[in-house]
Amino acid sequence: MIKVKHLEKSFGDLHVLKDINYHFKKGKTTVIIGSSGSGKSTLLRCINMLEKPDSGDILLEDTLINYSKNINAIRQRIGMVFQSFNLFSNMTVLNNVTYALRVVKKESIAKANNKALELLERVGILDKKDNYPNTLSGGQQQRVAIARALAMNPDVMLFDEPTSALDPEMVSEVLEVMKKLTHTGLTNIIVSHEMGFAKEVADEIIYMDEGKIIEHNDALTFFNQPSTKRAQEFLQKIL
């Protein structure tokens, strides 16, 4: 689904991504783990061009993303969920979900509303549809953000540490929603520190350190017998 080839990215003197190569397979859920500053989020943000790669290629199916003239067309196919939710503060929950449908996909209000209501029900927050984001808890906001991304009917969903900004008691409600998105044909790429969740939902695990992919494997193998010393040390530290 998404192929990353020889991806390089620096912020000034800081070399964040070093020759990243990976093939994110269609319909699979990949969880990227690693300590802070290992380049996980930057890799994710390069996939929808929120960060511009210095060199290398990123392909969505056969379309080269990072030289695309029409990046907005590609972004419609890639949903993103952020650590800090980033709901539009001047719009109600319903309008947050319908906004891109109306202005990007040019759908009618009625059609957009129907789709949004269905999605809000799916993430369990239909009763808050007329609320503004600042009246919702973090967990509720994140579920709305997931509905907003899903509304565009994306092929790929990117999750950038979706539970890191949440109070502990709200983590599970968001993870529950995310769990339902696996094995639905959707390609999920998740940056997360939730190891239990990763173990449960991931088809593939990528372990990153210092801007490189150190190890990637299916979740069971990775957590039971990581093959690299660094991954072993990392898992020992956090489990």
Place this chain on the structure above:
Amino acid sequence: MSDLFNYDSISPWIPYLSKGLGYTLLIALLSSILGVAIGVMLTLMSRHKQLSKISYFYIDIFRGTPILLQLSIIYFAIPKLVDTLVNDMMHLDITITLSAFSAAIITFSLNSGAYISEIIRSGINSVSKGEIEAAEALGVSKYHMYKDIILPIAFKNSFPALMNEFITLVKESSIVSIIGLQDLMRRQQIVTSQTYMYFEPLIVVGIIYYLVIKVLTITGRKVEKRLQYD
């Protein structure tokens, strides 16, 4: 009343004094509308590489000098300067006149434009980077991003400061009395020169200013509350 405040002597003058409020409000209103236009233009210019220098220079000059000086230059010096440049150098004979009212509107618009551009700029900066990224990630165009997200949030966030600027204009417009425009302040001076009363007309004018600004402040707070998203 007592000797301190001679109401009977001032009361016939109250309608005359009150009429000055028309000029005061008209100057504040027109200048703030033009000021917003100039302010938005300066803000957009400040986002451009070369034009930002002009915008910076403009704001620096208008915020770095007193408005009384700016008004004096525009009303007294500019017509003379233009006259010299045009007539003497080009051997023409054109009379250039600038009414006190035009001079006042030009000065206050140019001046408040400098302040308003700073207000709008900080309003735009107050929009969270995350909300902009979320719009980008959804494939929303720059135009829609500005129209539906950035500008509405920026306007809401800068509304208190814009209201404050308007109130400042109402008060500062009192200096147009030096170029003879019959606003509240000028009328007080006229009444004083006719009646030799200082205290009474000053107090009457003071009360009018205070009440008008009170009304504006309360209205502003109400609008501000209605603009909150909750």
